[in-house]
Amino acid sequence: MxxxxxxxxxxxxxxxxxxxxxxxxxxxxxxxxxxxxxxxPPMNRGGRYDVFISYAEADSEAAETLAGRLSAEGLRIFLAKWIGPGLVESLEKEAALSSSANGILVFSTATMNDSAIRDEYAALLDRAHTGGRRFIPVLVEDVELPPFARIRRPVDLRDPGSAPFDDSLAMLVRAMQPRSDAT
Structure with missing residues (x-):
């Protein structure tokens, strides 16, 4: 060569x-x-959820982090961001809200500026009053809560990575655990 x-x-x-x-x-x-x-996590289509998490689009990262932590504790979570392709978001939210034992609303400066979240807030309050479901406001920013959220004990998750954050998250997990008398 x-x-x-x-x-x-x-x-x-x-x-x-x-x-x-x-x-x-x-x-x-x-x-x-x-x-x-x-x-x-896969959507629990047609099944029951332990927690329905309502949040404004601006808070989707905080909501997904919260949902992941609660899911890791064995809770069945509904998060709109996890709705699969081809499904109708409003129908999935309505079905999940009806079958959720508890409701969480993530509060920030963006929360009450979103009309869809205001509707979810009203539905969560209605479920708390008529269905015996727990409604827990979760603070991710320093904001004033609306009156009907203010009368409930909120969970403060404004300082991720801190000891108070971890304590508040543990308290939230305990509150969301299925009760033995729930059906």
Whole structure:
């Protein structure tokens, strides 16, 4: 083999090595991305939920973090963000609200500016009064609660990572646990 052929062989081998190396790197990044993304628990279609979480779109990250923590404690959670493709969000929310033992409303500066959340607030209050369900306001920002939320003991989750946050979250988990007299 001449010098030109060796140069061609070395060039081809180098190109193949670069392509394989890039493929391995891309596969590794995709695998890390998939494992780093929080998995959404499957929706409990047609079943009962322990907790319905209402939240404004601006608070979706805080709501999803809260839902993940409650779900990790074994609670069945309804979170609108977890509604699957092809489903009608308002119908899924209505069915979940009807079958949830408890309701949480995440309060921030965005909460009461959202008409859909105001409707959910009214429905959660109605369920608390007529269905014996618990309604718990959860603070994620320093805001004044509306009157009917203010009369309930809120859970303060404004300082993630702190000891008071962890204590409040543990108290919330205990409050949301299914009661033995619930049907």
């Amino acid at each position: 001449g010098l030109e052929e060796w140069g061609l062989v070395v060039g081809v081998v180098g190109t193949v090595a670069a392509v394989v190396s890039t493929g391995i790197e891309v596969r590794g990044r995709m695998s890390r991305r998939r494992s780093a993304a929080p998995a959404s």
